[in-house]
Amino acid sequence: MNIPADLKYTENDEWIRVDGNTGTVGISDYAQDQLSDIVFVEIIVAEGETHKKGESCATLESVKAAADIYLPVSGKILAVNESLPDKPELVNSDPYGEAWMVKIEIEDASELDGLLDAAGYQEFLAKKA
């Protein structure tokens, strides 16, 4: 399972890449593998909106189940990946790259402290298995 060292993770299997005060959000390799083939992506937040940590930002459906994706931090939505709904399979093939879902302006950097680093996420997954 690929768990890039430079990202932070939630226990709901979202990742966030922090660059200054901008965060890019997607789902982990583990999550896409568990969901199996992704066939539908709907991003339910829009650029310019402000949302709280834990609010749903996207809905995914795989061949077997639907899953809600939650924001790991609060802030203003800077961009959404508009091409992803046309290519849901990117979530399987490139979960940390082309399948990013939203970019968010991090409102409160201290919220990042509550997230897992790569080692912590790996440990979390190991316990779950």
Place this chain on the structure above:
Amino acid sequence: MTETLKRTHLYEWHLNHGGRIVPFAGWEMPVQYATGPTQEHHATRQAAGLFDIDHMGQIEVRGSDAEAFVNQMVSYDVGLINMHEAHYAILCYQDGTCIDDLFVYKLPDPEFGFKLFLAVNASNREKDFTWLNMHARGFDVQVDDISDETYMLAFQGPKATEILDRLAEADLNAVQRFTAVQTKLFNDVPVLLGRTGYTGEDGFELFLPAKSAVQVWEGILKAGEAEGVLPIGLAARDSLRFEASMPLYGHEISAAITPLEARLGFALSLDKPFSGREALLKQKLEGPPQLLVGFEMVERGVPREHYRVLHEGVEVGHVTSGMFSPTTNRYLGMALVKSELAKVGVEIEIEIRGKPVKAKTIKRPFYVPAYRR
């Protein structure tokens, strides 16, 4: 209460080859392998796929009254089936709803000239067997559940016949669709090959001794490796049958749905007596209250089983199966709706997570393979 799940002879093979095991109809079966269901689906449409379907049941009916008895039980006139032929039929309750759907094969029998061989759903095997035995009194028949000693595989896809023909003693190109041949694979494994399936593709269902399961499975995969043959899990089995608009028990047919409602008229011989016939004749005369339709999402969304179907804001039915269709690249579904709406081109809405999403009824099947076009 914990139910002990059964395992097929290929269980270890599945585990060792990336199979993800899930409980299904009392069995532990692979839902997919490492490449994922979408790839398995495409491999079956483009080359061929191999399916472990040993969870399915086989029931043999022998005796001087075999034909009279089975004819009393199933919806299709068994008298129309010639030796080595197979036909799809429904086992109905008296009220016309479905106990199961099955394939009836007429095969040679040394003692009685012929026997009838029924291939039934895993989830209904015991129910079917009990039902048949309950009604066998007064008939000179022996009804045997031979599922444990009979191993069932399916090999489906445009390349399936060509590949299997290289491994079989008989000339498989000469075997007509919906007929069976008793032959040998790999020189010494006795096998009954029925040219039928549950994917919409050409191919065979294989019945062989359980002890030869691993040998035949690995042998076919090896023989088809260069052509791109893959083992196929339950998820792709479902999407393949769905595109071909074949009913799945518990979805398009059930103890609450009649074969008329599921539009399975080709499985009914209403001119001969059988369990459920009176109810079906009455329903045919009055018109079924609900009918099965195919639909396509107009707005984006994944329709799933049990979702409500709306027409002009009013609930008119429910989705029986729905998914993203890999071959047509569309979100499609089947639904039972009020009969007056069961025609092509009707605008409906599917309620997805509480939100009505636009769809329209379309023609079934969604996919017709090259060999039938």
